[in-house]
Amino acid sequence: MDSATLLQTFANSIVAGSIYAVIAVGLAMAFGVMKMANFAHGEFFMVGAYTVYVCYGLMGWPFPVAVLMAIPVVALLGVATERFIFRPTRENVLAGFMATAGLALILQVLIGQIWGVGLMRSVPTPYMGALDLGGVRIGWQRVLVIPSAIAMLFALWYFLYHAKAGKALRACAQDPETARLQGININRMTMLAMAISGALAGLAGALMAPIHPVTPYMGHGIILTAFIVVVMGGMESIAGAILAAVLLGFIHTFVTTLSDAVTAQMVGVACMAVVLIVRPQGLLGRVKA
Amino acid sequence: MTRTNWTFAAFLVLVLAGACVAPFLVKPYTLEILIIFLINLILVCSYRIPAMTGDWSLSHVVMMGVGAYTTALLSTHLDLSILLTVPLSAIVAGILGYIIVLPMIRTRGFGFFIASFAIGEFVRLTWVKFRDVFGGPRGMIGIPNGEIGSIDLFFATPSYFFMLVIAFICLTIMYRIDKSRIGSTFVAIYKDEELAEAVGINVPHYRALAFATGTFFAGIAGALLAHRLGAVDPKGFDINTMVYLIIWIVVGGSATFWGPIVGLIVVTFAFEWTRPLLEWRPLLFGGLLIFFLVFLPGGLESLLAKIRQRLVPGQNDDAAASPGTAGE
Amino acid sequence: MALLEIKGLTKRFGGLLAVNNVDLSIERGEIRGIIGPNGAGKTTLFNLVSGTFAPTSGTITFDGEVVSGKKPSHIARAGLVRTFQRNALFPSYTVLENVMLSRHIQSDETLLKAILGTDRRDEEMNRARCREILAFLGLTPYENDLAENLAHGHQRILGIANALAVEPKLIMLDEPVAGMNPTETATVTDHIRRLRDEWNMTVVLVEHDMRTVMETCEYISVINFGELLTEGTPEQVSANPKVIEAYLGSEELEI
Numbered sequence A: 001m002d003s004a005t006l007l008q009t010f011a012n013s014i015v016a017g018s019i020y021a022v023i024a025v026g027l028a029m030a031f032g033v034m035k036m037a038n039f040a041h042g043e044f045f046m047v048g049a050y051t052v053y054v055c056y057g058l059m060g061w062p063f064p065v066a067v068l069m070a071i072p073v074v075a076l077l078g079v080a081t082e083r084f085i086f087r088p089t090r091e092n093v094l095a096g097f098m099a100t101a102g103l104a105l106i107l108q109v110l111i112g113q114i115w116g117v118g119l120m121r122s123v124p125t126p127y128m129g130a131l132d133l134g135g136v137r138i139g140w141q142r143v144l145v146i147p148s149a150i151a152m153l154f155a156l157w158y159f160l161y162h163a164k165a166g167k168a169l170r171a172c173a174q175d176p177e178t179a180r181l182q183g184i185n186i187n188r189m190t191m192l193a194m195a196i197s198g199a200l201a202g203l204a205g206a207l208m209a210p211i212h213p214v215t216p217y218m219g220h221g222i223i224l225t226a227f228i229v230v231v232m233g234g235m236e237s238i239a240g241a242i243l244a245a246v247l248l249g250f251i252h253t254f255v256t257t258l259s260d261a262v263t264a265q266m267v268g269v270a271c272m273a274v275v276l277i278v279r280p281q282g283l284l285g286r287v288k289a
Numbered sequence B: 001m002t003r004t005n006w007t008f009a010a011f012l013v014l015v016l017a018g019a020c021v022a023p024f025l026v027k028p029y030t031l032e033i034l035i036i037f038l039i040n041l042i043l044v045c046s047y048r049i050p051a052m053t054g055d056w057s058l059s060h061v062v063m064m065g066v067g068a069y070t071t072a073l074l075s076t077h078l079d080l081s082i083l084l085t086v087p088l089s090a091i092v093a094g095i096l097g098y099i100i101v102l103p104m105i106r107t108r109g110f111g112f113f114i115a116s117f118a119i120g121e122f123v124r125l126t127w128v129k130f131r132d133v134f135g136g137p138r139g140m141i142g143i144p145n146g147e148i149g150s151i152d153l154f155f156a157t158p159s160y161f162f163m164l165v166i167a168f169i170c171l172t173i174m175y176r177i178d179k180s181r182i183g184s185t186f187v188a189i190y191k192d193e194e195l196a197e198a199v200g201i202n203v204p205h206y207r208a209l210a211f212a213t214g215t216f217f218a219g220i221a222g223a224l225l226a227h228r229l230g231a232v233d234p235k236g237f238d239i240n241t242m243v244y245l246i247i248w249i250v251v252g253g254s255a256t257f258w259g260p261i262v263g264l265i266v267v268t269f270a271f272e273w274t275r276p277l278l279e280w281r282p283l284l285f286g287g288l289l290i291f292f293l294v295f296l297p298g299g300l301e302s303l304l305a306k307i308r309q310r311l312v313p314g315q316n317d318d319a320a321a322s323p324g325t326a327g328e
Numbered sequence C: 001m002a003l004l005e006i007k008g009l010t011k012r013f014g015g016l017l018a019v020n021n022v023d024l025s026i027e028r029g030e031i032r033g034i035i036g037p038n039g040a041g042k043t044t045l046f047n048l049v050s051g052t053f054a055p056t057s058g059t060i061t062f063d064g065e066v067v068s069g070k071k072p073s074h075i076a077r078a079g080l081v082r083t084f085q086r087n088a089l090f091p092s093y094t095v096l097e098n099v100m101l102s103r104h105i106q107s108d109e110t111l112l113k114a115i116l117g118t119d120r121r122d123e124e125m126n127r128a129r130c131r132e133i134l135a136f137l138g139l140t141p142y143e144n145d146l147a148e149n150l151a152h153g154h155q156r157i158l159g160i161a162n163a164l165a166v167e168p169k170l171i172m173l174d175e176p177v178a179g180m181n182p183t184e185t186a187t188v189t190d191h192i193r194r195l196r197d198e199w200n201m202t203v204v205l206v207e208h209d210m211r212t213v214m215e216t217c218e219y220i221s222v223i224n225f226g227e228l229l230t231e232g233t234p235e236q237v238s239a240n241p242k243v244i245e246a247y248l249g250s251e252e253l254e255i
Helices: A003-032 A041-058 A063-086 A093-115 A140-162 A164-174 A176-181 A186-211 A218-233 A238-258 A261-278 B003-025 B028-052 B060-077 B082-104 B110-129 B156-179 B181-191 B193-198 B203-229 B239-252 B258-273 B275-295 B299-311 C042-050 C072-078 C095-102 C111-116 C120-136 C152-164 C182-199 C210-216 C234-239 C241-249
Strands: A130-133 A136-139 C004-013 C016-026 C031-035 C057-062 C080-082 C170-174 C202-206 C219-224 C227-232
Touching: A003 A041, A003 A136, A003 A140, A003 A186, A003 A218, A003 A238, A041 A063, A041 A093, A041 A186, A041 A218, A063 A093, A063 A186, A063 B275, A093 A218, A093 B110, A093 B239, A093 B275, A130 A140, A136 A140, A140 A164, A140 A186, A140 A238, A164 A176, A164 A186, A176 A186, A218 A238, A218 A261, A218 B110, A238 A261, A261 B082, A261 B110, B003 B028, B003 B156, B028 B060, B028 B156, B028 B181, B028 B203, B028 B239, B028 B258, B060 B082, B060 B110, B060 B203, B060 B239, B082 B110, B082 B203, B110 B239, B156 B181, B156 B203, B156 C111, B181 B193, B181 B203, B181 C095, B181 C111, B193 B203, B193 C072, B239 B258, B239 B275, B239 B299, B258 B275, B258 B299, C004 C042, C016 C042, C031 C042, C031 C182, C031 C210, C042 C072, C042 C080, C042 C170, C042 C202, C072 C080, C080 C152, C095 C120, C095 C152, C120 C152, C120 C182, C152 C170, C152 C182, C182 C202, C182 C210, C202 C210, C210 C234, C219 C234, C219 C241, C227 C234, C227 C241, C234 C241
Parallel strands: C016 C227, C031 C202, C031 C219, C080 C170, C170 C202
Antiparallel strands: A130 A136, C004 C016, C004 C057, C219 C227
């Protein structure tokens, strides 16, 4: 690998890692609060991408506005999922997980029937040109992903550690029973967690829309990666998810460059298996007493 | 024999008799569906064996694929008879199942579910990756339908009877396991893992045994499928197919041996009836899955049990083995 | 050699020394009490012996075999069986089925036997023995009731029945009379004595309730702050000022 390719791959790894982080943090957050395991998280990502396709690609709104539109759209989807799937199946994690697999099917069909199956929707690139780093060129559209992801994660961190609702959410994740006794409304917290989780997945999808093939089934490839990241990081640990996301971003990108995408996927899965065997609680997960 | 046993025996004879005359009464298309139904019957019952211990996996369809690919390799390269490919594929799937469950055994409930998803995907991706051996994304073609003596299983009717015999043998064995002491040991692990260990049940060993037994029978289903379709490809064993297997189990219930079978029958009928809906169909089945998990978590079998309890108060014979929908 | 021999047993959880260098020796046919105030390390000791935790250091020898660090199922197979503080039972099974399930080790089960159906005869013998156990503990009238429908006291006794089904040499009871009224407590202490007298079983009783231990056991080991404080007969132990102080320290003297 020559130095230009190396630099290129390095940059791509960071882009991939940032987007994995945003997706996986959403997944980990929902799981942290009342163990909501969302199989349709990849479809949330897909709906985010379609929001940009519709608002920017079809209706011609400014790109940033289209991206921001993904927040209310997918957050609402998250809230509905909480209310109608996770809340009634709260005592059984697997039931909620399987039911969201049903939701994934529904979303795929709905989107596919409205905007067409098979054909991938091309979203025009809003920011042409590329960043030139000593001969290595990275499209601005890709570069944009990195600060956006960092901004989102920073906003989330600020919310969780400084806002009142964020603190309540953390309390609820740590010990729902105590949180309830302190007068925190658990139902409102799970709803909030799913809204944030959905918004993050939607934003990730929205940002990726111009540089990722937009199809009803694009969530499929994402969901396995997202779960690998979350399991490696430690299921409920947000910091763990970010660490594992960056790691997997590098692993996937480098193996893809050196070999091919299928091998990269296999190496990712193998990494997760190793973590499960050696450290079942994940890289930054806590051992349950 | 008690009266219930006689009723059951009479019912079984009736079902078998019906199954024997069916191919002469139905249209060719329906017969093909019945053949696939018999294969799915083996698959859905085999899923329940590890589920008895509380281990719900997402790799079961991949393990069926292991059986299918083994058959594809054995019958195209070595020209082996269907009477050999089926048991050999089952053994390969069983052994591979035992190997992949060993790292997974440290996880439980949801963790097990996800771990099996990932490890299953790993196995599936090897078929995509190694083109020379497994044909890559397009899979393998030219698998013979099989022959027994001079009977060519290309024709639907002999094929149907062959599948019927195999399905009958497999289901009988699985039923015996279910009713045996080992079956009770599996359920004991689901009910109270800590207590099971305390009374001397080697929990990891029995969980691995249940898993491998399940994949063994999934391997049989895969081998039969490969022979019937004449082709295998990685897409056929992906998570989408797995979700349909979950739908069968959830709709029927998993507490008793009969739950998954009921689920398979009902969903197969629903699937055929809704054929005119075309691409909208997955939406319906996704909705069905959500509906059952939210409103009837025990599946149809729990509904039947409730009705029976109302009709015959005080009767409580089948209440023993009831994993229900697996918990954490 | 003693049936259960514990040497230098230590368990550390991070910085916390839960059990520190404990030596215990329990002879065949003994009814041994292990007492101590709350948080003294009794439960940790119990979990170490039964195999739930692996010790940080030290050895546990049972019937000539070193069992420290082994899995609970292995230790149960060796003949050392525990009960639980909680009402541990297999729900949605009847009382008799519970005991049958717990007889796992005694029933040589294999997949082949299951498929061929040749395990039926063994099961008849097992059933007979399980009925004997239920009769011994006075649970016969309830044998066809669902386990979770039993009264609290009977559920606790079912826990003992489940342990007996393993045919242990030593049974280790974790607070068997917790939450019981005096009549139920008397029944259980009676069962414990008869287990030793009639079935030659060695019993280790880990109890919080001093009175039960004083009335049931011939020899008592007192644990405090994870260490062995003293050992002796009920009279010696209850007269020992160190024991009184330990219990007074935690304001739990109930004698």
